[in-house]
Amino acid sequence: xxxxxxxxxxxxxxxxxxxxxxxxxxxxxxxxxxxxxxxxxxxxxxxxxxxxxxxxxxxxxxxxxxxxxxxxxxxxxxxxxxxxxxxxxxxxxxxxxxxxxxxxxxxxxxxxxxxxxxxxxxxxxxxxxxxxxxxxxxxxxxxxxxxxxxxxxxxxxxxxxxxxxxxxxxxxxxxxxxxxxxxxxxxxxxxxxxxxxxxxxxxxxxxxxxxxxxxxxxxxxxxxxxxxxxxxxxxxxxxxxxxxxxxxxxxxxxxxxxxxxxxxxxxxxxxxxxxxxxxxxxxxxxxxxxxxxxxxxxxxxxxxxxxxxxxxxxxxxxxxxxxxxxxxxxxxxxxxxxxxxxxxxxxxxx
Amino acid sequence: xxxxxxxxxxxxxxxxxxxxxxxxxxxxxxxxxxxxxxxxxxxxxxxxxxxxxxxxxxxxxxxxxxxxxxxxxxxxxxxxxxxxxxxxxxxxxxxxxxxxxxxxxxxxxxxxxxxxxxxxxxxxxxxxxxxxxxxxxxxxxxxxxxxxxxxxxxxxxxxxxxxxxxxxxxxxxxxxxxxxxxxxxxxxxxxxxxxxxxxxxxxxxxxxxxxxxxxxxxxxxxxxxxxxxxxxxxxxxxxxxxxxxxxxxxxxxxxxxxxxxxxxxxxxxxxxxxxxxxx
Numbered sequence: 001x002x003x004x005x006x007x008x009x010x011x012x013x014x015x016x017x018x019x020x021x022x023x024x025x026x027x028x029x030x031x032x033x034x035x036x037x038x039x040x041x042x043x044x045x046x047x048x049x050x051x052x053x054x055x056x057x058x059x060x061x062x063x064x065x066x067x068x069x070x071x072x073x074x075x076x077x078x079x080x081x082x083x084x085x086x087x088x089x090x091x092x093x094x095x096x097x098x099x100x101x102x103x104x105x106x107x108x109x110x111x112x113x114x115x116x117x118x119x120x121x122x123x124x125x126x127x128x129x130x131x132x133x134x135x136x137x138x139x140x141x142x143x144x145x146x147x148x149x150x151x152x153x154x155x156x157x158x159x160x161x162x163x164x165x166x167x168x169x170x171x172x173x174x175x176x177x178x179x180x181x182x183x184x185x186x187x188x189x190x191x192x193x194x195x196x197x198x199x200x201x202x203x204x205x206x207x208x209x210x211x212x213x214x215x216x217x218x219x220x221x222x223x224x225x226x227x228x229x230x231x232x233x234x235x236x237x238x239x240x241x242x243x244x245x246x247x248x249x250x251x252x253x254x255x256x257x258x259x260x261x262x263x264x265x266x267x268x269x270x271x272x273x274x275x276x277x278x279x280x281x282x283x284x285x286x287x288x289x290x291x292x293x294x295x296x297x298x299x300x301x302x303x304x305x306x307x308x309x310x311x312x313x314x315x316x317x318x319x320x321x322x323x324x325x326x327x328x329x330x331x332x333x334x335x336x337x338x339x340x341x342x343x344x345x346x347x348x349x350x
Numbered sequence: 351x352x353x354x355x356x357x358x359x360x361x362x363x364x365x366x367x368x369x370x371x372x373x374x375x376x377x378x379x380x381x382x383x384x385x386x387x388x389x390x391x392x393x394x395x396x397x398x399x400x401x402x403x404x405x406x407x408x409x410x411x412x413x414x415x416x417x418x419x420x421x422x423x424x425x426x427x428x429x430x431x432x433x434x435x436x437x438x439x440x441x442x443x444x445x446x447x448x449x450x451x452x453x454x455x456x457x458x459x460x461x462x463x464x465x466x467x468x469x470x471x472x473x474x475x476x477x478x479x480x481x482x483x484x485x486x487x488x489x490x491x492x493x494x495x496x497x498x499x500x501x502x503x504x505x506x507x508x509x510x511x512x513x514x515x516x517x518x519x520x521x522x523x524x525x526x527x528x529x530x531x532x533x534x535x536x537x538x539x540x541x542x543x544x545x546x547x548x549x550x551x552x553x554x555x556x557x558x559x560x561x562x563x564x565x566x567x568x569x570x571x572x573x574x575x576x577x578x579x580x581x582x583x584x585x586x587x588x589x590x591x592x593x594x595x596x597x598x599x600x601x602x603x604x605x606x607x608x609x610x611x612x613x614x615x616x617x618x619x620x621x622x623x624x625x626x627x628x629x
Contacts, residue, residue, distance in 0.1 A: 022472065022473040105448070228469060231467075231469060231470075231472060232469060234457070234461055234464070235461055235464055237449065237450050237453065238444075238448055238449055238461070239444070239446050239448040241408075241413055241444040241446060242442075242444040242446065242448070242510075244411075244412070244413055244433055245411060245413070245437065245441065245442035245443070245444055245514075245523075246437055246441075246461055246462065246464045246465060246513075246517070247433050247434040247436070247437025247438070247464050247465030247517075248433060248434075248464060249432075249433045249434075287452055288452075291452055291453070291454055291457070291497075292450045292452045292453040292454070292457065293453075293454075293457050
């Protein structure tokens with residue numbers, strides 16, 4: 001008589017008795033679909049630019065063991081790091097935002113909103129402008145700045161002992177750091193100001209094979225870690241008390257996730273500057289696509305974020321030529337629009 | 351009845367508090383409380399607002415560290431136990447019903463299995479079986495695919511209770527479990543709590559309604575100002591004298607089978623002698 005209430009998962013990854021990971025049909029379909037769209041977007045993005053290159057030439061360049069004419073190859077050498085950085089950076093910032101949304105239990109959380117991006121920025125500006133460190137080192141400096149800011153924000157918010165407190169404290173710390181960053185920027189003379197201004201809005205112009213390699217290294221360690229953690233963070237969504245009752249360690253978990261979020265943002269800030277709003281948009285879109293289960297949201301947020309940043313950067317460097325609009329600005333505009341649409345479409349009842 | 355099935359763990363000591371005290375800053379909330387809870391018993395903790403009953407439950411769940419004394423879970427001190435290990439022995443239904451609106455009920459109830467799952471394994475057939483059983487008990491099977499935002503307060507509360515049952519722990523701590531529920535489901539939930547106790551679990555619930563407590567609980571703990579005022583079978587604890595002492599109101603106690611109904615004297619008197627008819 002009774003309805004079968006527990007649907008079996010679409011398929012299960014099973015290795016002996018140790019690994020048993022059910023994967024829902026809907027999230028796998030969404031992940032697959034987004035993956036394909038992302039691949040397509042990357043191909044189109046390789047074609048577009050001040051010199052358009054045909055798809056055939058792009059595919060020829062991508063194919064192994066073939067030689068491409070030097071002209072195409074040199075253009076590609078300029079374009080691929082930028083695309084790779086957009087994909088990696090988009091994925092990292094988005095997941096960072098989602099992790100913070102879970103920790104803060106607030107869909108508005110974002111590394112930019114919690115002051116973490118600004119912490120990384122401030123440290124990187126100090127390291128870069130005053131001590132002249134190389135980009136590979138700047139990521140570590142940014143990490144330190146991000147960690148420190150996260151620690152300050154968490155400590156202050158812990159004293160307030162509420163989830164909304166975290167956002168307020170983050171905003172306050174972010175504003176103070178933002179002011180400090182601008183003071184340093186204004187101090188340094190015209191040329192440096194222009195360079196820092198583009199960076200502080202999140203511009204992918206500076207992407208190089210070196211910065212791509214640096215980001216790929218961080219992403220290779222951190223993104224799988226996020227996927228692993230995603231299976232153990234769901235109880236946090238019910239509040240600390242109930243999470244503890246279910247067998248999670250909410251305080252330790254929140255601390256770990258915040259540090260992870262800071263670590264995800266640091267290399268991106270070091271390479272291309274802060275991308276505000278991206279974590280917020282990608283988190284919202286992903287949750288709308290696959291629901292609230294973190295195991296599904298984390299991979300979908302990575303793909304969404306990558307797709308959004310890649311699209312924003314491609315549009316920014318092609319649509320308004322000869323002006324190149326920093327991707328960060330386009331993402332912010334897209335962020336506001338998405339936010340309005342999301343709020344309009346929201347099926348929640350109040 | 352209690353001695354009926356010792357192989358079921360009936361009567362065995364599940365949880366004990368030894369001289370437990372707790373204070374928020376300087377204010378003492380719990381004062382030297384020593385209690386034992388046996389398997390197979392449904393114990394109701396009652397008392398006026400702010401008497402420390404929720405705090406007591408949180409201390410028993412390990413959510414708050416007692417400032418003195420110790421809590422023993424199945425004989426082992428709670429203090430050194432990891433949250434995950436503890437959650438396999440003891441499940442808790444917290445009072446806050448926070449849950450994201452987009453969360454699907456199936457996933458919510460499934461979270462009850464968190465302590466039994468690992469980093470790389472979840473949703474095993476055994477987990478699914480426990481989730482299914484819990485949803486059957488709480489009559490929420492038809493809500494399985496619904497999202498939390500679409501549920502009424504009562505439906506959400508039943509789903510959260512199903513989550514707590516899916517945890518399959520020997521000790522159930524319920525903080526005001528009848529919150530948000532209508533009459534039918536209030537009684538259904540209390541009946542569930544009693545059945546869980548009868549199947550060999552130790553069930554401890556903070557309740558507000560003395561009638562509910564007396565009707566369903568095997569034992570009542572009456573608290574006031576952080577202390578246990580009286581404890582024992584409902585009829586012995588819920589006397590007019592105890593109720594007057596703890597709640598500060600005069601009541602008329604009316605026994606109904608095993609239930610004790612306390613009605614306020616003031617309301618009864620007023621009805622017999624409305625103010626207008628007095629000379």
